[in-house]
Amino acid sequence: MKEICSKLNNLHIGIVGCGWLGIRMARKWQIKNDLYTTTTSPDKIGALTFQGLNPRLIDFNTDNSTVDILTWEVVSSLDVLIITFPISSRKDQDRNNIKRRIHNLSKFIGNFDGQLFFMDSTSVYPDEQKEFIExxxxxxxVVAEYLLRAAYPEVNILRLGGLMGDDRQLHKxxxxxxxxxxxxxxxxxxxxxxExxxxxxxxxxxxxxxxxxHPTKREVICEQTGQPYKEDKREIGRLISSRRLMExxxxxxxxxxxxxxxxx
Structure with missing residues (x-):
């Protein structure tokens, strides 16, 4: 495994939605920075607290007519805030649901004006055989991106491909x-x-x-399982380009x- 050292030092970082990706970010950065996290699961509070990740229990699906969401008490001290929870998904594109989550999120993070990142997905692109750029x-x-950018004009939007590494391997x-x-x-x-x-x-x-x-799924699985690979055919496929960020x-x-x- 390549050991990648963090370049971040002495920052206060908030991660809203400390799931599979968020916990890996937090573990990488907590050595030299102060981390604050959120989770929707009461069962995770103890483990996140034990790891020194200062968790807060919050559910942005809450009906705000019955529950009053208060501003996160640490938000004014944060230098960086990263939103990793799914504001929308392939299965839920309901505009009212998205608006409710962003409304609740806005109450939670208030007028945050530090560096703000939103982890979206490349699922925003249609299933067509071509290469897509931003x-x-x-x-x-994209409803979630549009509404979030309207509330926070300087938010950075990152459209992530399929998340892999560690226990996430395609052959599973x-x-x-x-x-x-x-x-x-x-x-x-x-x-x-x-970073x-x-x-x-x-x-x-x-x-x-x-x-x-962009190898085929078959190529990836054969490499991961040690099976021989023989190319029969290859689709042109749907490709997502990262050229902009690389340049x-x-x-x-x-x-x-x-x-x-x-x-x-």
């Missing part, structure tokens, strides 16, 4: 369409890109974050090829 789907056409999942290319990203690259954006004081950016190499940030992926994520 401008192909504008923020105005029930996978269909094995000849389609993958659009995956290693969590270490997401962390490193956010670079913090260092650059980036604001109001929108980036796809996807490993630049603007001068970023070189730690794990550019999803076939070798298993080595991490």
């Amino acid at each position: 401008d192909d789907i504008s923020i105005e056409n 999942y029930n996978v269909s369409n094995l000849d389609a290319p993958v659009n995956h990203v290693h969590f270490e690259d997401i962390i490193a890109i956010i 670079k954006m913090i260092e650059n004081r980036s604001r109001s950016k929108i980036y796809n974050i996807v490993a630049p190499v 603007e940030l001068d970023y070189h992926f730690i794990y550019p090829d999803p076939r070798y994520f298993i080595l991490s």
